[in-house]
Amino acid sequence: MQQRLRRSLTRAKFINTALLGRKRPVMEKVIHVADLDSDQTIQPLIKELETVTTEARHEVLQSVLDIYNDDENGDEPILMKDFHKMYLDVAFEISLPSQMTVLDASQPWMLYWVANSLKVMAKDWLTDDVKRKIVDKLFAISPLGGPFGGGLGQLSHLASTYAAINALSLCDNIDGCWDRIDRKKIYEWLLSLKEPNGGFKTCLEVGEVDTRGVYCALAIASLLNMLTDELSEGVLSYLKSCQNYEGGFGSCPHIDEAHGGYTFCATASLAILRSINQIDVERLLEWCSARQLQEERGFCGRSNKLVDGCYSFWVGGSAAILESLGYGQCFSKQALRDYILYCCQEKEQPGLRDKPRAHSDFYHTNYCLLGLAMTENSYTCASNDPPYKMKCDSNDQISSSGLTHVNPVYGLPMKNVKNFIDHFDSALPS
């Protein structure tokens, strides 16, 4: 154990080992090259300026290394499934306190995050009773079968509809609920959100146009087996222009900073369009791989930002999609497992979290679990096959938490994706 810690610290030399291990007050100093040159006491290896960026990172690194130091006794920790199940079950059993009003416009998201987390941990943890309740709630929000808003009386929104469709796909067509979805209406609504530049507005009037909206639209349309040329026209060129010089993707086609969330949205969208070879894949691989931090072992979402458990999926899922298309593995699955299992869960508090000292929440629980699923399998997909036909094999070199096989493009169990798409006729009802 000591040896492993020492190794971590040795590796940390690029982040100024002299400063590790103690807390310092925030300070910013500007050092000029001239001063550096005249100051012989500054060693090249610790050439680091103290800024808000390094200050924040050192703080996180301290808590992460403390955990690796304390917990590492040879055995990899296990995913505390039953413990996390308690957290998720409670969410479905009691009413949420008024502080959760901040999620008032994201109600379908909560259903998806919680239901998906349960099902990813064990296929039968999402009970028929809960499935019925999911269906009841979603069709109460949208009695005519979609598109969906964030709650009762709210405007239809791409993100809410994406979450609602995902949640419904998890319900295994219970009581014939899949046939209650009004595909035609959703299709026409998607068309109405299309912008001349190939993007989609998240909702009518003042909705934002970005790669997230594109992904939601393509995921919805492909899951409902109605992704037509009419709908995907111009989307590829929109996505291509969102890849910047860093290799990852930003939110908009104007050299926005590459970001884990938007990169996932773009990569998954390209997989749906079967057009990944239309972008600079090598650079995307490099960007994804550079998100994994040597010392923390998990992913950050942008260059020089902090590690966060949710990027285990946003970046890990992007990498898994690339892996499935034959571009190889671009990160260390074992190291990512370490981060999720050591740092994103703790014995005192169920659910998974962003990083040590943070509280768990539904969002991070879902995306940490999906990220963990990415590390336990290898993915393959024939280049002419749509992504729902992707195959998933267990990874012999890595121990398994027995998670349900997940399709990285949709963030849903493979089987649900396949059954759902198969259910719908590719011809739209007229």
Add this chain to the structure above:
Amino acid sequence: MEEYDYSDITPLPIQTDVQDELCRIMYTEEYKQLMGLTRALISMNELSPRALQLTSQVIHVAPAFYTIWNYRFNIVRHMMAESDDTTSYLNKELDWLDEVTLNNPKNYQIWSYRQSLLKLHPSPTLKRELPVLKLMIDDDSKNYHVWSYRKWCCLFFNDFQHELAYTTDLIQSDIYNNSAWTHRMFYWVNAKDVASEVELADEFQFIMDKIQLVPQNISSWTYLRGFQEFTHDTIQQDEKVVQFATSFTADVLSLPIGSPQDLPGIESSYALEFLANHWSADPASRDSAVKAYNLLAIKYDPIRKNLWQHKINILS
């Protein structure tokens, strides 16, 4: 704040009547009342001063409630058309929005609402936008939405004159601020037609100075590579840049690849990655590229071993 009478409105329910509804939020009575009224007004599409007032209250308690932003936009558009002075009416709305923006730094909806207002405005100016943008970045120098909106503004107003100096300042106070570095690239891409060779050469010097200051910084190295590619047709700096990058790698490429502990420390793994990428492009230097990737894999950036191996496979 003006008092309006809503007593003629019957609030609509904001909760479903589903038995044992999943994830039901226990709203406070005030919230239910406020949102119920809002729903009722939205359903009647009332575009009035009292409706506008109500949207302010809703945005105050629930800024992420996107439905309200759309409703407010419809009200503003309607009332603007009825006002004598559209410009001052919209300026007043922007003033209100500035305050909401400063209070809600992480909000998603504010920015597209702002864009919609500027598109509606008869005489919008970038000058009016800059102070609030600056305050937001002062508060959080990597706020994604703010940077993205700033880019949108530059393009909308076709005005890039402030951007280079602004990113210089931000990089000066935090050399690791990747948002500032990417914004700088945004500047050059849009200024390319007007930038002289001298300016481009100066920019190379700027980057190299920043790397000299902090060699192990992914933002500046990625930017260097991006800038080199971007200026490739205009100005040739390859030799200089390669020599510069080599100076951070302690001559490891001339040493035999032994065991990791026998290899010396280097100042920057990104320098080695930069060189490896550069050498990959030319068959004559492919062996050097393979060696650099090997060194990254065994010693200088081992967590990315799989990627380095992939690069070696491509080259072999």
